Amino acid sequence: LAKTTQPISMDSYEGQEVNITCSHNNIATNDYITWYQQFPSQGPRFIIQGYKTKVTNEVASLFIPADRKSSTLSLPRVSLSDTAVYYCLVASAGYSSASKIIFGSGTRLSIRP
Amino acid sequence: SAVISQKPSRDICQRGTSLTIQCQVDSQVTMMFWYRQQPGQSLTLIATANQGSEATYESGFVIDKFPISRPNLTFSTLTVSNMSPEDSSIYLCSVDGGETQYFGPGTRLLVL
Secondary structure, three states, X not given: OOOXXXXXXXXXXXXXXXXXXXXXXXXOOOEEEEEEEEOOOOOOEEEEEEOOEEEEOOOOEEEEOOOOOEEEEEEOOOOHHHOEEEEEEXXXXXXXXXXXXXXXXXXXXXXXX | OOOEEEEOOEEEEOOOOOEEEEEEEOOOOOEXXXXXXXXXXXXXXXXXXXXXXXXXXXXXXXXXXXXXXEEEOOEEEEEEOOOOHHHOEEEEEEEEOOOOEEEOOOEEEEEO
């Protein structure tokens, strides 16, 4: 089972770039890396997913080194509304019943003016 | 994407009673999941529910305590049985969206 490890909390300021790193030393060959964002009183929301190298979408970038034992979520020019908990998740694509879906402890990101 | 609703959004219950949480999806999905999120904690998968088959429970969760129904491809229920204060949590359902999961807003349960 690919357990993930993330920093418990991070602080930054508006307009800065924030990088959150997740360790997943036991990642399996068919596992994908997915990041979610969760606001209070809401369910997690998908941010980005990748398998290797770099993935970019309209809200974030995901950097995955060749050994895939870690990944870094990059949020460009954060705003106050990016204050949330960010979860790194490693699981097999398709979330088959045989795969274990394990959320990490999450990183509580606080953005200040 | 899928839009998911849950009922109730929150409830306060007495110990020893049971609560059934409903999860409705706006499209047909094969796999649905139920999670528990205790205050200030991460999400823990309770079970996977496929339509037409028995739910698959994760270690530490049993059917007698958390019976699940999956009568069709858009609906599921989770019952929290014989509740104790330790069951106070947020319960979330999610669906398999292919490359990701889509989550409902959660049901906030307080057991007194």
